[in-house]
Amino acid sequence: KTEAGREVFLRLVAGAQVVVENFRPGVMDRLRLGFETLKEVNPQLIYCAISGFGQDGPLRDLPAYDQIIQGMSGTMSITGDPDTAPYRVGYPVCDTIGGLTAAMAVSAALAGGPERPATFIDVSMLEATLATMGWVVSNWLVAGQAPAPHGNENVTSAPSGLFQAADGALNIAANKQEQWEILCRHLGRVDLLDHPDYKTRERRKEHRTQLKAALEQTLRSRPAAAWAEELAALGVPAGPVLTVPEVLDHPQIAERGMVADFPHPTKPDAQLRLLRPGLKINGEAPAVERPPPALGQDSDAILEELGYDAADIAALKGAGAF
Amino acid sequence: KTEAGREVFLRLVAGAQVVVENFRPGVMDRLRLGFETLKEVNPQLIYCAISGFGQDGPLRDLPAYDQIIQGMSGTMSITGDPDTAPYRVGYPVCDTIGGLTAAMAVSAALAGGPERPATFIDVSMLEATLATMGWVVSNWLVAGQAPAPHGNENVTSAPSGLFQAADGALNIAANKQEQWEILCRHLGRVDLLDHPDYKTRERRKEHRTQLKAALEQTLRSRPAAAWAEELAALGVPAGPVLTVPEVLDHPQIAERGMVADFPHPTKPDAQLRLLRPGLKINGEAPAVERPPPALGQDSDAILEELGYDAADIAALKGAGAF
Numbered sequence: 001k002t003e004a005g006r007e008v009f010l011r012l013v014a015g016a017q018v019v020v021e022n023f024r025p026g027v028m029d030r031l032r033l034g035f036e037t038l039k040e041v042n043p044q045l046i047y048c049a050i051s052g053f054g055q056d057g058p059l060r061d062l063p064a065y066d067q068i069i070q071g072m073s074g075t076m077s078i079t080g081d082p083d084t085a086p087y088r089v090g091y092p093v094c095d096t097i098g099g100l101t102a103a104m105a106v107s108a109a110l111a112g113g114p115e116r117p118a119t120f121i122d123v124s125m126l127e128a129t130l131a132t133m134g135w136v137v138s139n140w141l142v143a144g145q146a147p148a149p150h151g152n153e154n155v156t157s158a159p160s161g162l163f164q165a166a167d168g169a170l171n172i173a174a175n176k177q178e179q180w181e182i183l184c185r186h187l188g189r190v191d192l193l194d195h196p197d198y199k200t201r202e203r204r205k206e207h208r209t210q211l212k213a214a215l216e217q218t219l220r221s222r223p224a225a226a227w228a229e230e231l232a233a234l235g236v237p238a239g240p241v242l243t244v245p246e247v248l249d250h251p252q253i254a255e256r257g258m259v260a261d262f263p264h265p266t267k268p269d270a271q272l273r274l275l276r277p278g279l280k281i282n283g284e285a286p287a288v289e290r291p292p293p294a295l296g297q298d299s300d301a302i303l304e305e306l307g308y309d310a311a312d313i314a315a316l317k318g319a320g321a322f
Numbered sequence: 323k324t325e326a327g328r329e330v331f332l333r334l335v336a337g338a339q340v341v342v343e344n345f346r347p348g349v350m351d352r353l354r355l356g357f358e359t360l361k362e363v364n365p366q367l368i369y370c371a372i373s374g375f376g377q378d379g380p381l382r383d384l385p386a387y388d389q390i391i392q393g394m395s396g397t398m399s400i401t402g403d404p405d406t407a408p409y410r411v412g413y414p415v416c417d418t419i420g421g422l423t424a425a426m427a428v429s430a431a432l433a434g435g436p437e438r439p440a441t442f443i444d445v446s447m448l449e450a451t452l453a454t455m456g457w458v459v460s461n462w463l464v465a466g467q468a469p470a471p472h473g474n475e476n477v478t479s480a481p482s483g484l485f486q487a488a489d490g491a492l493n494i495a496a497n498k499q500e501q502w503e504i505l506c507r508h509l510g511r512v513d514l515l516d517h518p519d520y521k522t523r524e525r526r527k528e529h530r531t532q533l534k535a536a537l538e539q540t541l542r543s544r545p546a547a548a549w550a551e552e553l554a555a556l557g558v559p560a561g562p563v564l565t566v567p568e569v570l571d572h573p574q575i576a577e578r579g580m581v582a583d584f585p586h587p588t589k590p591d592a593q594l595r596l597l598r599p600g601l602k603i604n605g606e607a608p609a610v611e612r613p614p615p616a617l618g619q620d621s622d623a624i625l626e627e628l629g630y631d632a633a634d635i636a637a638l639k640g641a642g643a644f
Contacts, residue, residue, distance in 0.1 A: 054602065057577040063501075063559040067476045067483065071493040074566035076474075076484075078412030079401065086491060086563045088474050088484070089411050090400030096454035100422050105601050107429035120604050127580050128600030130569065132418035140566050141581065141595040147566045152398075152410050154389045161389065162398075162408070169408060171393040179385075237385040241408045244396035244462050244469045247452065255379040258449050259463065273463040278450030279427050280376065282442050 005321035009033060011306045014041045018106055020048045024063065025055045039118035046109045046119045050102050054124035064125060066092035073129040078136065078147045085149035097132055098125035153212075158204035159183070162241070164216050165224035172215075172227075173237040177201065183236050187218045248275075256280070262291040327643035328354065333628045335360050340368045340428050346385065347377045361440035368431045368441045372424050376446035386447060388414035395451040400458065400469045407471035419454055420447035475534075480526040481505070484563070486538050487546035494537075494549075495559040499523065505558050509540045570597075578602070584613040 010033075013019060019038060021028055028034045028049075035047045049055060052064020067088060070076050075094070076086035102123045109119045130137060135156070139145040152162035157175035174183045177200075184193045192198050192214060197207040204211055219227060224240055231238035242250070253259060257276070264270035276285045303313045332355075335341060341360060343350055350356045350371075357369045371377060374386020389410060392398050397416070398408035424445045431441045452459060457478070461467040474484035479497035496505045502523075506515045514520050514536060519529040526533055541549060546562055553560035564572070575581060579598070586592035598607045625635045 053574055054578055057574040059574040062554040062561075063557055064561070065476075065482075065495040065497060065559045067493050067495045068559045068561040071484075071491075071563040072561045072569055072572075074564055074569045075412065076563050077565045080406070080409055080412075084402070084406055085412075086474070086484070087402055087409060088476070089415070090397065090402075090407075090469070090471055091455045091458040092476075093411070093415060093454065096456055097419070097422070100419070100426060100454065101600055104422060104426040104429055105603070107426055107433055109603075110433035111429055113435065122602040122605070124578070124600060124602075126569070126574070126600075127578065127598075130575075130580070130597060131600035132415060132422065133413045133566070134418055136413040136566060137570070137597050140570065141597065147412070149412055152408070154387075154410070154414075160387075162393075162410070169393075171389045173387040173389045175387060232384040235385055237387045237390045239384075239386070239390040239394045241393040241398050242396055243399045244455070244458060247394055247396045247448070248459065248462060250394075252375055252379040252381040252448070253452075256376055256446070256449065258452070275452060275459050275463065276449075278423050278446060278448075278453035280444040280446075281427070281431075283444070 002319055002321045004316055004319050006032065008303070008306065008308075008316065008321060010038075010041050012302075013038050013045065015306075016042065016045070017110065018046045018048065020050065020102060020106070022050045025049070025051055025060045035118070035120050043118055044114065044116055046106055046116075046121065048102050048106050048121040048123065050098050050123045050125065052125050054127065055122045059126075066095040066125075069094035069098075069125045069129055073126055074133070074136075074147065075129060078149050080149045081151035082149055084151075094125050094129045098123055098128050101128040101131070153208060155205070155208075157201055158208040159211055159215055161208075161212070163212065163219050165219045165227055166221060167223045169241045170219075170224035170228045171237075171239050171241065172231065175201075175237070179236045180204070182234050183215075183231065186231060186234055186236070187215065189215070189218055257285050260288045262288075265291045265294050265297070324641055324643045326638055326641050330625070330628065330630075330638065330643060331355060332360075332363050334624075335367065336363045337628075338364065338367070339432065340370065342370045342372065342424060342428070344372045347371070347373055347382045357440075357442050365440055366436065366438055368428055368438075368443065370424050370428050370443040370445065372420050372445045372447065374447050376449065377444045381448075388417040388447075391416035391420075391447045391451055395448055396455070396458075396469065397451060400471050402471045403473035404471055406473075416447050416451045420445055420450050423450040423453070475530060477527070477530075479523055480530040481533055481537055483530075483534070485534065485541050487541045487549055488543060489545045491563045492541075492546035492550045493559075493561050493563065494553065497523075497559070501558045502526070504556050505537075505553065508553060508556055508558070509537065511537070511540055579607050582610045584610075587613045587616050587619070 038047060039045050052069060053059040053062060070088050076088055079085060079089060080087035105121045105123065109121060136147045140147060154160040154173060160173040160175050162169050163172055174180045181193060184190055198204050198211060228238045228240050247253065248259065260274050260276055262272045264272045272291045274288050276288055300313060360369060361367050374391060375381040375384060392410050398410055401407060401411060402409040427443045427445060431443060458469045462469060476482040476495060482495045482497055484491050485494055496502045503515060506512055520526050520533060550560045550562050570581060582596050582598055584594045586594045594613045596610050598610055622635055
């Protein structure tokens with residue numbers, strides 16, 4: 001906010017490996033904190049800019065939030081039924097795909113080792129999202145097949161999608177011939193195995209609507225959880241549709257230690273529950289070492305590390321640098 | 323497939339930095355190609371296993387495809403309107419989030435340098451997906467607020483979501499007070515600025531349904547593209563809902579060079595179009611260097627690199643190792 005604050009930032013950068021920012025292109029330059037400036041104080045700096053559309057191109061200057069990128073990436077156009085699409089994904093998936101892509105690129109740049117040159121990484125949320133869309137994009141680019149909304153059907157196979165059981169929905173993805181055969185036997189529907197419309201995956205895809213109805217005749221006789229458990233145990237991918245609280249309470253998440261409890265940073269006697277990253281390394285979930293700090297909690301310690309003494313720190317705060 | 327094939331694989335691993343596999347836990351051990359075996363031939367190996375639920379826990383042995391993880395992660399439960407949810411995301415987002423998380427973790431392990439110890443990375447698609455869900459998860463863990471489906475409304479702010487214009491839908495995310503004020507002025511709706519129900523972001527969130535209707539009275543007078551372009555130029559995040567072909571043809575994607583054309587590997591005179599990764603490094607989009615090979619196209623060259631001569635290669639192929 002002030003010249004003194006800018007000096008503090010430059011000292012921080014001099015000792016850092018990575019700077020990540022999420023401004024629109026040009027903002028860091030206007031603050032005189034752009035890549036060209038920062039690499040002068042740190043010739044090995046990895047500078048990662050995450051923006052809606054990237055650092056160049058006709059849309060570079062436009063503002064973007066997750067909702068805008070969900071709409072422009074085509075994600076919304078293919079989510080929902082033909083008569084209800086477009087739908088947004090119920091969480092800010094493009095925000096986190098942008099962040100995850102940035103984390104990957106920064107990690108890859110760090111693998112260049114301590115002698116690496118300064119590196120500018122330009123992550124576009126729009127492009128990062130497109131890059132996750134896999135066959136939906138390549139079906140169009142390679143085969144000219146325009147993606148469409150297909151409700152809860154996974155159109156790459158059949159039976160594959162959401163089905164109604166006695167008490168609600170379950171997912172079944174019997175994508176392989178073997179899985180299809182086990183499914184029919186377990187449901188007591190060997191009649192479907194002999195039906196000419198269902199002989200091959202391609203035939204089943206063509207007749208997926210009538211096949212779904214035929215399977216649901218049987219699935220509706222028992223609860224979703226029972227079917228899901230039995231089918232999965234037999235090797236047929238199947239599972240319930242859980243709410244967020246249900247999955248976070250699931251024994252799988254608990255046993256894997258994916259939720260960590262901390263003393264709450266501002267409320268005595270309260271707990272703060274945090275999710276760990278979605279992976280383990282050598283059998284350990286990477287630890288969340290401490291809860292998020294309260295605003296400004298670590299400022300003094302960081303300023304001291306940067307070589308400021310108590311008088312400097314008081315002056316910086318007095319000048320409104322923090 | 324054969325003992326000779328296994329020997330080839332071990333030679334490959336001896337010269338590799340990373341092995342990535344996507345089997346159910348235990349399959350690589352059964353093939354006598356598990357981490358304990360492979361790190362004997364390569365003590366710096368990074369071994370990354372991507373599975374539906376992770377290498378331990380009660381669900382470890384269950385099969386999983388994207389659809390199953392979409393259902394179990396809570397993603398489907400919050401996608402759609404209250405009366406249409408659950409909906410799957412229209413592309414295999416959990417598959418790619420698993421892959422992207424693995425790419426991040428492998429890159430981070432590579433940053434450990436050539437002297438690193440052998441490393442086992444265990445990516446759970448279920449947990450990787452949860453880790454991308456951000457405030458949806460923390461609203462529950464920290465604040466006890468159960469996530470729910472909210473259609474196309476971004477419930478963290480208002481007006482923020484999908485709106486109907488004269489010819490169809492557009493997204494507007496006027497999440498900041500300033501953006502709200504610019505929006506009303508541009509729409510000629512300063513009456514809304516003075517309305518007590520809309521004074522603050524929190525008030526607007528409480529009255530979001532009536533606010534949406536009020537804005538659509540005006541938005542329905544002109545096409546979505548015009549509103550989106552004008553609002554974005556004024557700094558109010560706004561954008562159209564594009565199809566996948568529309569976004570891939572957008573000048574932003576073309577100018578950024580995100581689509582690469584190659585001669586088709588098997589069809590003479592045909593082109594193969596591929597999407598590049600969603601980022602640039604030092605101003606360059608990481609190149610897709612060549613199109614995907616046809617099946618087995620590079621086998622001989624790789625076997626030669628591994629030290630097999632022509633007679634060995636013929637013997638390997640004769641033995642059905644490939």
